[in-house]
Amino acid sequence: MLIAVLSGILFALLFLFFRLQNGWLRFIPAFLPLSLLIYFSTWLPEVAAGKEILFKYTWIPAMGVNLDFKLDGLAMLFSLMITGIGTLVYIYAAAYLSDRSQIHKFFSCLSLFMAAMLGLVLSDNLLVLFIFWELTSISSFFLIGWNTKEEASRKSAVLALAITGGGGFLLLAGVLLMGNVGGSYSIQALTAASATLKQHGSYVLMLCFVFAGAFTKSAMFPFHFWLPGAMKAPTPVSAYLHSATMVKAGIYLLFRLSPVLGGEPLWNYTLMIVGGFTLLYAAFQSLFRTDLKGVLAYSTIAALGLIVLLIGIGTTESFLAAAVFILVHALYKAALFLCTGIIDHAVHSRDLTKLSGLRKIMMPVAIAAGIAALSSAGIPFTFGFIGKDLIYEATMQTGMLAIQLTGLVLIANVLLSYAGYVAGFRPFTGALPEAYADTTKPEFLLWGPPVLLAVLSLLFGFFPALSSPLVNAVVANAGGNPALPDLKLWHGFNLILLLSGVTVLGGVVLYLLRKPADSQVQFMDRFESFSTRSFFLRLAEGIKQISHYFTHKLQNGYLRNYMITIISFLLILLCWKLVKLIPHSIDFSAMTPVSMYDVVILVMMVSAIFVLIFTSSRLTSIISLSIVGYSICLLFVFYGAPDLAMTQFTIDTLTAVLFMLILLKLPPFLTLTNKAIKIRDAIISTIFGGVISMIAFLVLQEPTHKTISRFYADNAYSLAKGKNVVNVILVDFRGSDTLIEITVLTIAALGVYSMLKLKISSSEKE
Amino acid sequence: MEFLLVLLIGLLYASGTYMMFRRSMVKLLLGLILIGNGANLLIFLVGDINKGNPPVIPRDFSSLQGVYSDPIPQALILTAIVISFGLQAFAIVLLKRVYLVTGTDDLDQLNSDDQDI
Numbered sequence: 001m002l003i004a005v006l007s008g009i010l011f012a013l014l015f016l017f018f019r020l021q022n023g024w025l026r027f028i029p030a031f032l033p034l035s036l037l038i039y040f041s042t043w044l045p046e047v048a049a050g051k052e053i054l055f056k057y058t059w060i061p062a063m064g065v066n067l068d069f070k071l072d073g074l075a076m077l078f079s080l081m082i083t084g085i086g087t088l089v090y091i092y093a094a095a096y097l098s099d100r101s102q103i104h105k106f107f108s109c110l111s112l113f114m115a116a117m118l119g120l121v122l123s124d125n126l127l128v129l130f131i132f133w134e135l136t137s138i139s140s141f142f143l144i145g146w147n148t149k150e151e152a153s154r155k156s157a158v159l160a161l162a163i164t165g166g167g168g169f170l171l172l173a174g175v176l177l178m179g180n181v182g183g184s185y186s187i188q189a190l191t192a193a194s195a196t197l198k199q200h201g202s203y204v205l206m207l208c209f210v211f212a213g214a215f216t217k218s219a220m221f222p223f224h225f226w227l228p229g230a231m232k233a234p235t236p237v238s239a240y241l242h243s244a245t246m247v248k249a250g251i252y253l254l255f256r257l258s259p260v261l262g263g264e265p266l267w268n269y270t271l272m273i274v275g276g277f278t279l280l281y282a283a284f285q286s287l288f289r290t291d292l293k294g295v296l297a298y299s300t301i302a303a304l305g306l307i308v309l310l311i312g313i314g315t316t317e318s319f320l321a322a323a324v325f326i327l328v329h330a331l332y333k334a335a336l337f338l339c340t341g342i343i344d345h346a347v348h349s350r351d352l353t354k355l356s357g358l359r360k361i362m363m364p365v366a367i368a369a370g371i372a373a374l375s376s377a378g379i380p381f382t383f384g385f386i387g388k389d390l391i392y393e394a395t396m397q398t399g400m401l402a403i404q405l406t407g408l409v410l411i412a413n414v415l416l417s418y419a420g421y422v423a424g425f426r427p428f429t430g431a432l433p434e435a436y437a438d439t440t441k442p443e444f445l446l447w448g449p450p451v452l453l454a455v456l457s458l459l460f461g462f463f464p465a466l467s468s469p470l471v472n473a474v475v476a477n478a479g480g481n482p483a484l485p486d487l488k489l490w491h492g493f494n495l496i497l498l499l500s501g502v503t504v505l506g507g508v509v510l511y512l513l514r515k516p517a518d519s520q521v522q523f524m525d526r527f528e529s530f531s532t533r534s535f536f537l538r539l540a541e542g543i544k545q546i547s548h549y550f551t552h553k554l555q556n557g558y559l560r561n562y563m564i565t566i567i568s569f570l571l572i573l574l575c576w577k578l579v580k581l582i583p584h585s586i587d588f589s590a591m592t593p594v595s596m597y598d599v600v601i602l603v604m605m606v607s608a609i610f611v612l613i614f615t616s617s618r619l620t621s622i623i624s625l626s627i628v629g630y631s632i633c634l635l636f637v638f639y640g641a642p643d644l645a646m647t648q649f650t651i652d653t654l655t656a657v658l659f660m661l662i663l664l665k666l667p668p669f670l671t672l673t674n675k676a677i678k679i680r681d682a683i684i685s686t687i688f689g690g691v692i693s694m695i696a697f698l699v700l701q702e703p704t705h706k707t708i709s710r711f712y713a714d715n716a717y718s719l720a721k722g723k724n725v726v727n728v729i730l731v732d733f734r735g736s737d738t739l740i741e742i743t744v745l746t747i748a749a750l751g752v753y754s755m756l757k758l759k760i761s762s763s764e765k766e
Numbered sequence: 767m768e769f770l771l772v773l774l775i776g777l778l779y780a781s782g783t784y785m786m787f788r789r790s791m792v793k794l795l796l797g798l799i800l801i802g803n804g805a806n807l808l809i810f811l812v813g814d815i816n817k818g819n820p821p822v823i824p825r826d827f828s829s830l831q832g833v834y835s836d837p838i839p840q841a842l843i844l845t846a847i848v849i850s851f852g853l854q855a856f857a858i859v860l861l862k863r864v865y866l867v868t869g870t871d872d873l874d875q876l877n878s879d880d881q882d883i
Contacts, residue, residue, distance in 0.1 A: 559794075559873060560787045567783065592767040592815060602770055609781045612796065625796060628778075632803055640820040640835035641810070647844050651851045655799070658855055662862040681787040689780025692804070696772045699812050709813075709838045713830035717823050725821040725830065725837040730844060741845055748852035755859045 001055035001069050004039055005122060007032065008115020015108040026094040027445075029107040033086035033114060040071075040079045047076045048469030050476065054124070063127075064185050070124040073473025077323065078121040078252055080470075081244040081330050086114050088449035092338055093236035095445040096345060106146065110240070113139035117245045121252055126175045126185045133171060133213070133249065137164040140246050144233040156229035162540070163226040167216025171253075174209025177202055178260075190260045198264055207266060210257060211274075218250025218304045221278040225533035228297040235341025238293060242300045243334035248326065251304065254311050255322070259479035262314055271312025272401075276408055278305030283415035288524040290516045292340045292350040292423055296333065299376075299419040302412060303329045310394060313405075316480035317397055321390035323474040324487070327460070327467060328375065328387035335372035335453035336423050339365050342442050342450070343427055347435075352422060352516040357432030361439050364447045366428035371454035373424020375461070377417030377507050378500055383460035383467075386487055388413065388503065392496045410499060417507030422516060464488065564681075567688055575687075578694050583701075598638070605631040618663060626656045643726045771811050778804030791864065791871040795857050802850045806843045813839030 011032050043053060050073075057067035071079070090110070097103050116135035123129045138161070145157025179185040181200045182193040190197065197203060214220075219227040227247065231238055241247065254271065261267055279302050286298035303325070310322035342365050343358060344350050359366035371382065378388035391413075395405040460467055464487035472484045554565070605628055612624035629652030636645035712725050712733065722728035730738050778800050785797025813836035821837040823830055865871050 560789070563783070563786060586769065588769065591769060592817060594767045594770065598767055598770070602774060605774065606777060609777060609800070612800075613781055613784060618792070621792075621796060625799060628800070628803060632807060635807070636810070638817060639810070639815045640818055641840050641843075642820050642822075644810075644840055644843055644847070647847050651847050654851065655854050655858075658858045662858060681784055685780045685782075685784035685787065688783050689776035689778075692779040692808075693772050693776030696775050696808055696811060697769070700768055700772070704812070704814050704836075706836070709836045712837055713821065713834065715829075717828045723823040725823065726840045726844065729837055729841040734841065737845070741848060744849060745852045748856045751856050752859045755856075755863050758863070 001071070001122075002057050002067060004036055005069060005115060005119045007036070008111040008113075008118065012108045012112040012115065015104050015111060019104045026103055027091060029111065030087055030090035030094065032111060033083045033090055036114075036118070037080065037083035037087055040076065040083060043071055044076065044080075044470070047071060047073055047473055050473060059128075064125075064179070065127045066125055066186075067128060068124040068186060069122040070188070071122060072477050073470060073475075074252070074255055074477040075121050077327065077470055077474050078248065079118060081248075081327070082114060082117045082121070085240060085244040085330060085334050085453075088334070088338070088452065089236045089240040091445055092239075092341070092449045093234070095443060096236055096341055097234065106143075106234075109139055109142040109146075110237075113143060113240075113245070117249070120249055124187050126179060126187060126190070129187075129253075130168070130172050130175050133217070133253075134165070134168050136246060136249060137161060137168055137217075140164070140230075140241060143237045143241065144230045146234050146237065147232065150232065153232040156226070156232045159536075160226040160230050163216050163223050163536075167213045167223070170209045170216075171213025174206050174213060177206050177209065181206070187256060187260065194260050197261060203261075203264070204266065207261060207270070210253070210261065211270060214250035214253045215274065216250070217253070218247050218308065219278075219301050220250070220274050220305065220308060221281055222532035224278060224282060224301045225531065225536070227301055228294060229533075231291075231293040231297050235293070235337060235344060238296075239334050239337030239341065242297070243337060244330040247300065247304055248330075251307050251311070251322075251326065254308065255319075255474075255478050258311060258314065258319075259477075262311075262479065268312050268314050271308050272405075273312075275305045275308030275310075275312055276405070278302070279309060279412045280305075280408060283412040283419070285524070286419040287415060287514070288520045290352045290518060290521050292343065292352055292355070292427065293337075295352070295419050295423050296336055296340065299416055299423075300329075300333060302416055302419075303333070306391070306409070306412065309405075309409075310391065311478075313394055313398055314479075315394065315397060316475060316484070317390070318394035319475045319478040319480040320471060320484060321387070321394040323471040323478075324383075324390050324467065325387045327471070328383045328457075331383060331453050331457045331460075332372040332375040332420070335368055335450040335457070336376070336420070338446075338450040338453070339369040339372070340423065342446050345446070346439050346442055352426055353518060354433070355427035356430035357428070358436065359428040360432045361436070362428075362442055362447065364451055365442065368447065368450040368454040369424040369428065371457055372450070373420040375454075375457040376420030376424070377504055378413070379504060381458065381461045383457045383464070385461060385500065386464045388500055389496055390487075392499045396495070406499070410503060413503045414506035414510060417503060418510040418514070421507060421511040425511070426516070564684060567684060571684075571687055571691060574691050574695075578691060578698075581698060582694070583697075601631050601634050616668075618668065622656060622659045622663070625659075626652055629655070641726075643724070768811065768815065771807065771815075775804050775808050775811065778807065789873050791861055791873060791876075794873070795854070795861060798857070799850075799854060802846070806846055809839045809843050809846070 011029070015029060046053060053071040055069040055071075057069075059065050059067045090107070093106065093110070094103070097106060113136060116132045116139055119132035120129055120136060123132060141157050141161040144160050145154050147153040175185070178190060178197060181202065182190045182197050184190060184193070197206065200206075216223045216226075227242065230241065233241070282298045282301035282305060286295050286302065289295045289298060307322050307325060307329075310318045310325065340350060342362065343355065346362065347355070347358070349355060375382035375384035378384040391409060392406060395409050396402050398405055468484070468486040471487070475481070475484060608624040608627035608631070612621050612628070615621050615624065629648060633645050633648040633652065636642075636648060712729055716722055716725045716728040720728045720732040722732065782797045782799075782801030782804060785793045785800060788794065788797070816833055816835060819832075819834045821830060821834050821840065861871065864876070868876060870876065
């Protein structure tokens with residue numbers, strides 16, 4: 001099982017290195033999903049019998065993260081859709097993609113995505129589920145933005161990643177919360193601890209986070225806008241992502257967590273409200289699209305809303321309806337997407353106002369699309385009919401809400417069947433425009449997959465009992481009553497049949513009355529500035545501007561501004577503390593008495609410093625600097641540091657000499673800044689100096705510890721045979737430090753020497 | 767005396783930072799040297815100062831006796847002085863080189879961020 005899940009990731013790498021581009025070689029990748037499909041099918045009898053097959057692999061046991069895979073009805077339904085539709089998409093994509101040089105990368109991304117999806121639906125550990133969840137977001141980013149040369153494509157990929165990735169982040173919070181409260185990350189364990197979770201104070205928070213994850217992934221209002229944008233992807237990707245996989249991940253999560261978190265009014269009503277509103281909103285929006293893929297995108301959002309609504313109702317009937325509808329939708333929506341791709345591929349247009357009469361050049365495609373459209377409208381003898389029946393049955397058993405919900409679903413279904421007719425019939429009926437007359441017939445590998453999907457829709461439509469074992473297992477996993485009768489085609493004359501009839505009729509009437517027109521698109525575009533999409537885009541733009549502004553303010557590239565910022569910040573931090581520590585009186589008696597020559601030196605230094613600051617002469621400033629240095633040198637002499645005095649004297653002389661050496665090459669001092677800035681700088685540096693003085697003074701108040709210097713004082717002669725203790729420390733006790741110091745000096749000397757000798761080439765001069 | 771030295775250190779730091787806030791590269795370097803001197807004095811001061819007692823062991827003794835200046839801050843300062851000289855020497859030469867190449871020592875004119883390049 002581990003191999004089955006991870007094989008996609010493995011092959012994703014392999015496909016990158018083996019460029020299976022030419023001829024029939026490019027169909028080889030399709031064997032990956034096909035073999036996975038066969039592998040999962042072999043487990044089908046056991047799963048249908050109600051068994052749950054567990055595979056346990058230890059990964060990070062210390063953190064409770066284990067690669068536990070559970071194959072039950074729900075996981076099986078999704079695995080079969082992922083691999084089954086995956087197989088068709090692989091074949092289709094190999095024929096569809098015209099840029100063959102990139103095809104190996106495409107299959108690499110697609111395989112990674114498939115593996116992530118499989119891992120997502122199979123893992124029993126919520127943390128592992130989250131990892132795969134994020135992996136689907138990331139791999140779908142590459143798939144949606146496949147046409148890297150188109151700006152719109154790149155932008156919609158980023159948008160999709162931002163929305164689903166942001167939702168994933170919140171989902172992680174929800175997962176951690178659930179794990180903390182429930183004491184385990186295993187979904188099975190959490191299901192057992194369901195009552196604890198629901199009674200916990202953070203149940204509401206958990207729900208919010210989980211909903212945020214599921215709604216962003218499954219494109220619920222108000223996060224729905226990334227899905228129509230993702231239609232910029234190549235059509236095989238749209239077909240795969242939006243019929244069976246990516247957007248169904250959120251649905252899967254809600255299904256999976258129904259027995260864990262569901263059953264509370266908050267869970268049910270939130271899902272019903274969000275799902276219902278999305279259903280109606282998206283179904284209505286799909287009326288106003290002329291792009292074939294746009295129609296399909298909005299009808300997909302509506303279908304997702306419908307499934308969420310059904311999960312929210314939370315009865316056995318509604319789970320059954322949701323499970324069946326997931327399959328129904330995957331079959332007809334994938335077929336419609338693939339047909340759209342064929343049309344786009346053949347005549348390079350998806351504009352519904354222009355396409356017509358294409359049946360004359362692509363009859364098989366027309367048939368496949370037609371059957372898919374009928375299934376989406378719920379015509380008898382298609383699988384959609386069964387699905388629609390079950391949906392009405394579920395909504396009618398909701399007690400008080402029955403009338404409202406049934407009405408809502410009825411309206412939405414009429415609109416959806418219209419969308420299906422538009423996508424499945426409109427391009428193929430009527431007269432063939434002359435521009436398309438010499439279009440070549442699409443090859444078999446393009447129209448084969450949608451025809452197969454259409455046939456499956458019909459097969460399940462005639463023999464709905466075929467799907468019963470699987471969907472009944474799904475209902476059991478979601479917490480419904482597993483003892484369900486098999487699905488039946490004919491329930492007799494009742495209210496549900498009447499509702500189905502009304503739906504079909506309404507859709508047909510609407511189809512005959514309305515024609516897609518550009519004016520309708522323009523009408524809807526007027527409301528664009530109120531949409532959540534533009535709100536989100538404005539938000540993103542605002543964040544970008546704010547960060548731009550801050551970066552520019554903080555990283556302005558001026559050294560002194562950095563210094564001013566750093567020092568001011570330090571001052572604010574320190575002043576807060578230091579103000580409280582200011583002593584009220586100073587005890588001068590404990591200090592060394594001041595003698596006359598001390599005062600002379602200090603006065604000399606202070607005046608030299610002020611001269612240095614205010615002078616505009618280079619020579620004066622260097623002399624002042626030397627005076628400061630030599631004065632310090634004298635202080636060292638007075639206060640018992642002859643070695644320091646000698647060193648300071650040498651170094652100061654050398655510095656002065658070096659300065660003099662380049663004095664003529666030095667630029668004159670210019671008055672570059674105005675008075676206000678000078679005063680500001682003076683204030684800041686004065687405060688800084690004051691703080692340093694304060695710190696120094698406070699340090700002086702503390703008693704010093706002399707143990708270490710006592711050690712040197714006692715042992716300098718006995719251990720190192722030296723009488724000058726400072727020298728002994730430097731060359732003996734801390735000899736290695738001095739060695740390194742000498743190395744540093746040598747490097748500096750080399751630098752100085754080479755810099756002086758370096759000749760400037762003319763190109764270096766500006 | 768300690769109190770006066772405390773004030774002197776503050777003055778050295780203040781004048782050093784003020785010089786470093788200027789736009790001229792030469793002044794930046796002068797400011798750096800001033801702060802370096804201030805730091806040296808600070809270290810010297812916190813090791814307790816006293817007059818005329820260098821940490822040198824008298825002729826007939828094998829260890830320091832009575833009151834003596836703390837040798838550790840002195841060793842530290844000695845290292846600091848020498849290292850800062852390495853920095854100063856290199857900076858002075860670099861300054862000359864930059865001025866020769868670019869014809870300016872205004873830090874603002876030398877400033878160019880990646881957008882300009």
